Amino acid sequence: MVFGRSLTETRLISSANYVRTELPTRLAHRIRDMQTLPYVVVTNPHISQVYELYYKAFESLRRVREINTLDDNERFCKKISETLQEHLTVIPKLAMGVIECRDLMKAEDMDKFMNTILRSRISRRVIAEQHLALTETFNSPWHFPDSPTTTGASHEFVGEVFLKCNAKEVVERCGEEVRALASVAYGPSTSLPSIKLSGHLDATFPYILSHLEYIIGELLRNSIQATVEKQKMGGTASALPPIEVTICEAPQHVIIRVSDQGGGIPREILPYLWAFSKGPRSNERLENLHHVPKMAATLQEVRVSQDLPESHPTSTGNSSATRHLHDTSLSSLSSRPPNLRLGMGLPLGRVYAEYWAGSLEVHSLEGYGVDAFLQISKLGNKNEQLTMRASMDAV
Template identity: 65%
Template sequence: MATPPNSPGAQSQVAWVSKEARPISLRQLMVFGRSLNEQRLISSANYVRTELPRRIAHRLRDMQTLPYCVVANPHFNEVYELYYAAFDKFRRVPEIRTLQDNDSFCQVISSMLKAHLSVIPKLSMGILEVSADGMLPAQELDGFMNAILRSRMSRRVIAEQHLSLTETFQTPSFSTGVKDSDTEFIGKVFLKCNAAEVIQRCSQAVLDLARSAYGEDVALPEIKLAGHLDTSFPFILSHIEYIIGELLRNSVQAVIERQIRDGTASTAPPPIEVTICESSKHVVIRVSDQGGGISSDVLPYLWSFCKGPHSQRILSNLTHVPRMAATLQEVRVDEPPASEVKASTKRASYVSSLSSLTSRPPNLRLGMGLPLSRIYAEYWAGSLELQSLWGYGVDVFFQISKLGNKNEQLLTRAMVDAI
């Protein structure tokens, strides 16, 4: 894994590490993409061209400063090699000057995004193995994992935003004078993400999955929606779908499995209540269930990627997950059908992708849904909190910054050094 200190790549990495990341907000993504033209597209390409190696270099530095016994883990080593190859590739990309240059650059971005789908499972397996061997305290490993996953999320946001802007620009019907009222998306940003609609789509996907998993004889809980149902805000749809999908999936499974344990699987279970509350600056979504709560042997590890006595079981499950996109469909081994790729609108392609949620069986517990959901929530200056009452149920509170004016929450070098 070691990179020769005097090699050109190592010297280049030192230079890139000296540059802090330049965070962006949802509002900046919207404003920049609102009046898309050739000059803006090329400017976007050059931002991505210089920002990706900058952010990857910082994560390489984090891995290089870990104890050798940690980085020698084969899963960590594979991730390091992927990161170094990506850094070396992006740092060599020359300035983007033409649309043809941008097309070539987009091919590089797409190939790297696909190659890095294995990062989350590999990191998770590495963390579990290292923590089980006691090589590093769980708190330090969680700090490292949070930093590297938040950075990964940030890179995918800016990369996928540029790919989406390029796709929009190349659409035959594209007009540089398009107004916000004429479109639902600017790149990957959904301008008017309606919380109630997202919850309803995720609810249907989760209930369909539960029906296929538990069979026709098991009664499913009703998911009741209340509160400010007209609430909308700018957001990246795949992020909120992942969070809501995981929260509902956890609640539905908990309620059903409690009914099965109690011998009342065929009787109507208590509903899952989802409440939307809107203020001038925030939206809070509360998910409440009566699934029995979280047991005391699981609760201490709930937000951690280190699972203590549960590590071996989760490690075994992770071996069945070669790639993970961390979207609502979560595990995507196969490419999407052509009918999805060619959907007439971005909304249609997002909705059709929900069917892939069934890719992961319910009994394949990975222990990553809540930690990943919290990273997604905090990335745009939101939060995710949970209250459990053992023997009764769980309340989860997901807070969203609704104005889109908060920068992505990145970890600086000083913050990482303090971990």
């Protein structure tokens, strides 16, 4: 956001050089992490492929010379775009690797490794895609503050950061998407629970939309699936209880509570709720992951309809219709079948939430339902939360 305000050629080149030095540094730390894993784990074909991808990217990016001109920046942007696309295979490969190696390492060590590598992956993609977005903004007429073509809507984004993210609109948009997915998964004749909103519906905060949409989308998806399947098991034809979403705005943060009456989380699943490797459904998850060659971990990758506008708005209006001008790897992906369960929604959602100094908690009432609490920092001045800065920088 600092680079993006009053964007100039000097600031854009400064941003490029920041990304140029940060990406290989962060990749080097993750390569080092993988080198310290037990040899039998690193030789797993999936983890080995991720290692090779990281090493190739590191070797490529560390050779990029200092960026001094806009032409240098264009070439650099092309290189990081290609790298982002290549690395869409990382999440499913990592997930398959840690499940296959679940008996070769302590579960807590494996989950710590996975959390660190995913959070670092988010950090790299954020700074890379933020720079791509700033470059695209710089090359567009609306980045000049006094330009007659500049509209109010163009100021709603600083790169990938949406300055006026409205919780109510995000929940409504995600709700529509998830209901469409559920309709495909269960058939159009299946009744679906409604989504009932209450609380501070005008709350806004700066955030990266795709991150918030992913977390909210996964929470709503879990709630809808649980509610529908509870009714199917019960064999009743009564109306489904609504999913209640409460938005609470405090001075420093916004809390979004998602409550359902889907019967709660089974007792045998609960201890493994945040685990990437262990759990009673590991084999099923492993089988499903084989059907997901790429994964950006966004709501858009499971979209039923691909008809949302991709261009930047040219007039002010409802921000729910606002879509960033920049088509990044966070907004397009190969489709994933809507009924395919990967067991990664909650742990990955928590990584996203904690990355921006937030939190995600789930409280289950077995036999009744689940309350999920998502806390989001609304100050817009939080630095990225990397796992123990000292350990991240250690060689």
